[in-house]
Amino acid sequence: MINLRKYLGKKHLGLILFASMLTFGCEKPEKPKMGAAPVTVTKTIKKDVPIYLEYVGHMEPYSTVQIQSQVAGTLTGKYFEQGQNVKEGDLLFTIDSRPYIAALQKAEATLTQNIASLRLSEETVNRNAKLVEQDYVAKLTFDQYVTNVNVDQAIIKSNQADIETAKINLDYCTIKAPITGRTGVLQINVGNLVTVAENTPLITLNQITPIYLNFYVPEKYLQTIQSFNKLNPLKVSAFLNQDYKTPYDGAVTLIDNQVDPTTGMILIQATLPNTDEYLWPGQFVSTRIYLETKKDAILVLSDAVQFGQNGSYVYVVKEDNTVELRNVVKGQKEEDYVIIEKGLNVGETVVLEGQINLHSGSLVSIKQPGGNP
Numbered sequence: 027m028i029n030l031r032k033y034l035g036k037k038h039l040g041l042i043l044f045a046s047m048l049t050f051g052c053e054k055p056e057k058p059k060m061g062a063a064p065v066t067v068t069k070t071i072k073k074d075v076p077i078y079l080e081y082v083g084h085m086e087p088y089s090t091v092q093i094q095s096q097v098a099g100t101l102t103g104k105y106f107e108q109g110q111n112v113k114e115g116d117l118l119f120t121i122d123s124r125p126y127i128a129a130l131q132k133a134e135a136t137l138t139q140n141i142a143s144l145r146l147s148e149e150t151v152n153r154n155a156k157l158v159e160q161d162y163v164a165k166l167t168f169d170q171y172v173t174n175v176n177v178d179q180a181i182i183k184s185n186q187a188d189i190e191t192a193k194i195n196l197d198y199c200t201i202k203a204p205i206t207g208r209t210g211v212l213q214i215n216v217g218n219l220v221t222v223a224e225n226t227p228l229i230t231l232n233q234i235t236p237i238y239l240n241f242y243v244p245e246k247y248l249q250t251i252q253s254f255n256k257l258n259p260l261k262v263s264a265f266l267n268q269d270y271k272t273p274y275d276g277a278v279t280l281i282d283n284q285v286d287p288t289t290g291m292i293l294i295q296a297t298l299p300n301t302d303e304y305l306w307p308g309q310f311v312s313t314r315i316y317l318e319t320k321k322d323a324i325l326v327l328s329d330a331v332q333f334g335q336n337g338s339y340v341y342v343v344k345e346d347n348t349v350e351l352r353n354v355v356k357g358q359k360e361e362d363y364v365i366i367e368k369g370l371n372v373g374e375t376v377v378l379e380g381q382i383n384l385h386s387g388s389l390v391s392i393k394q395p396g397g398n399p
Contacts, residue, residue, distance in 0.1 A: 062391035065380035083241035083313030092227035123199035130192035137185035144178035207233040242291035262296035
């Protein structure tokens with residue numbers, strides 16, 4: 027016989043336990059509370075910023091002269107070191123002058139001889155001038171005497187030209203620097219025969235103080251550059267190895283007179299003092315041409331600006347230490363900063379490091395760079 031009370035008691039207890047399990051299983055688990063994300067921050071600043079266009083520039087010597095001999099002969103002397111700075115008028119080379127000294131002496135002797143001949147011809151004319159009037163000398167003969175004088179005078183002028191040519195050639199045996207500049211690699215050593223026909227430069231001089239900076243600008247900026255440059259020559263800076271903290275400044279001295287139809291670019295040339303001679307012909311440099319100054323620009327450190335599907339954005343830290351994702355419009359860079367054209371106000375606090383796990387509404391704790399919150 028089954029004990030009904032005992033059976034119903036066990037059954038009732040089982041139902042209670044099953045109901046409790048269902049109730050517990052249907053409850054949603056409580057989300058664990060997230061801690062504040064540690065971040066470093068920075069504030070936006072306001073300052074006047076120069077607006078510029080940036081290109082790759084190429085350094086060119088202010089002046090280049092290929093030193094060539096204008097007379098043939100043996101190179102007898104060199105009076106500089108390769109790579110040395112020389113001044114205008116400094117002696118560079120000498121060429122064996124003996125043949126040219128002899129040529130000058132010969133021309134001078136010929137002139138002396140022909141001057142004596144001219145004197146004789148003039149005396150002959152003077153002696154016969156009255157005789158021809160008295161018909162003691164035939165007029166045809168007298169005319170020949172006069173012709174001899176004219177011929178001798180022409181010969182003397184030719185002799186004088188020969189002497190000047192000989193002096194010039196003798197002067198060419200001494201080669202001096204036509205400009206102040208720096209010497210390059212010596213092409214012909216002392217003792218070699220130099221010929222004019224070879225047209226080979228002995229050495230090349232480059233004037234690098236000052237120095238030219240050439241760069242090309244798209245034609246769409248031509249009108250803007252021209253309008254600003256008419257007020258004052260635009261400032262141009264060159265930077266070596268993208269070291270933007272060490273500018274080498276100059277000014278625009280040439281805007282080319284035509285746009286290259288194949289590239290749509292126009293050449294702009296700036297002149298830089300280069301007194302320290304850090305800039306060198308042939309170098310490629312980062313180049314900035316400054317147009318105007320943007321007053322009261324809003325800037326923030328570049329590392330604070332992130333890039334996503336919707337463009338550039340930053341995380342702005344609010345008073346309750348939560349962050350707001352805010353889209354921004356970037357302008358040009360200014361050293362470690364970037365101009366914010368739209369999206370931020372001066373003095374706002376934005377996240378500089380630690381953005382990776384953030385979203386709008388995230389709680390953050392501000393820490394010092396390299397330290398703890």
